[in-house]
Amino acid sequence: MKKNIFLNFYLLYAMLLLSINTAYSQDHLTVYIWSEASSVSTALDNIEQLSFSDDNLSVKTYDGNSAVYALDNIEKLRFENEVQNACPNLITGFAASNITENSITVDWNYSGTAAQWDIEYGLTGFTLGTGISKSSSSKSYVITGLSTNTTYDIYVRSICSDSDKSDWSKTTVSTPSVNDIEQILASGVSIYPNPTTGIVYLNSVSHIKVYSQQGELLQEKTGDSVDLSGYAAGLYLLQVGNEWVKVVKI
Numbered sequence: 436m437k438k439n440i441f442l443n444f445y446l447l448y449a450m451l452l453l454s455i456n457t458a459y460s461q462d463h464l465t466v467y468i469w470s471e472a473s474s475v476s477t478a479l480d481n482i483e484q485l486s487f488s489d490d491n492l493s494v495k496t497y498d499g500n501s502a503v504y505a506l507d508n509i510e511k512l513r514f515e516n517e518v519q520n521a522c523p524n525l526i527t528g529f530a531a532s533n534i535t536e537n538s539i540t541v542d543w544n545y546s547g548t549a550a551q552w553d554i555e556y557g558l559t560g561f562t563l564g565t566g567i568s569k570s571s572s573s574k575s576y577v578i579t580g581l582s583t584n585t586t587y588d589i590y591v592r593s594i595c596s597d598s599d600k601s602d603w604s605k606t607t608v609s610t611p612s613v614n615d616i617e618q619i620l621a622s623g624v625s626i627y628p629n630p631t632t633g634i635v636y637l638n639s640v641s642h643i644k645v646y647s648q649q650g651e652l653l654q655e656k657t658g659d660s661v662d663l664s665g666y667a668a669g670l671y672l673l674q675v676g677n678e679w680v681k682v683v684k685i
Contacts, residue, residue, distance in 0.1 A: 466492070467510040475502065508538050510564065522595035523547065524602040529591060531608040534627075534636050536583040541591065542575045549593035553600065554578075556589040559607055563590065570594075572620050585610050624675055630683040633664030637675065644674040 463476040475641040477494055484495040492509065495501045525547040525612075540556070554576050557566030569576060579588065581641040593601040611628040625638045637643070637659045645654040645661055648670050654661060663671060663684045669680050 438617040449562075464494075466494070466504055468504065493515045505620055508562070522549065522593055522599045522601045524593065524604060526591060526593060526601070526604045529604045531589070531606055532636075533577075533609060533638060535609060536610055537581045538577060539581060539587070539589070539610065540575065540577045541589055541606065543591060543604070545574055545593065547593060547595075549595050549601070552576075553592050553594060554590065555603075556587050559586040559588045559634050561588060565605065566590075581610050583610055615646050624678075626673070626675070626680055626682070629665060629680075630685045632685055634660055635673070635682055636660045641675050646672040646674065648672070 463478055464482065465476040468475065472584040477496060481496045481498060482494060483497045486493045490506055493501065493505045499563065525545055527544045529541065529543040531539050531541050546631060550572060552571045554569040554571060555563060556578060578589070586607060588605060588607050590603040590605050592603045625639055627636055629635065640657060640659050642657050643661050644652060645663070646652055661673065663682070668683055668684050669683060673680050673682050
């Protein structure tokens with residue numbers, strides 16, 4: 436309720452600026468959206484009408500690209516310049532590794548100047564702002580205390596300053612069930628889960644080949660996982676280095 440009252444006052448202010456066609460130093464109205472970890476900017480001179488109810492904000496534009504936003508899904512509203520990207524999202528390769536029944540390691544690459552990152556995670560489909568928040572000073576973080584056989588959405592963003600943060604990057608990961616079989620090869624490489632519904636993980640980067648029962652080479656890659664989700668249920672052979680293991684796709 437308090438958030439809706441704040442947004443209503445902000446919208447009244449925005450509507451006043453638009454109605455008197457005042458010269459304002461910023462040229463866009465930006466709506467920041469919780470659930471999509473994104474933002475939508477609209478040029479002020481393209482806004483024909485702003486209206487709101489108890490539940491929704493409507494932005495009607497002269498070019499016909501109108502939009503409706505649920506107030507409960509709006510993180511914030513800001514007047515800003517279109518080119519205002521002091522903290523751009525320069526995160527790449529955001530992915531999970533070392534996945535166990537109750538922990539996940541996330542890693543990412545970054546080419547900017549930020550030295551701190553926000554991390555937020557929760558059950559898949561959760562709304563940003565309602566999850567578990569952590570921070571990291573390195574491009575890696577170990578999330579612990581997770582539930583088995585559960586799917587999580589994990590987000591990360593760069594912190595350029597207390598008031599300037601990048602957009603979020605997202606990955607979705609499932610923890611294995613305690614009933615999944617973890618196979619440990621003679622080389623010390625462990626493979627899990629097996630059986631699998633799709634992705635098979637390894638605890639270290641290895642050279643992997645995937646064969647059908649008929650001996651047809653289906654995949655070859657170097658990494659710490661292999662995705663079988665595109666194949667039919669059945670038995671597959673994985674060659675990891677010089678070792679072989681049977682994996683059941685269910």
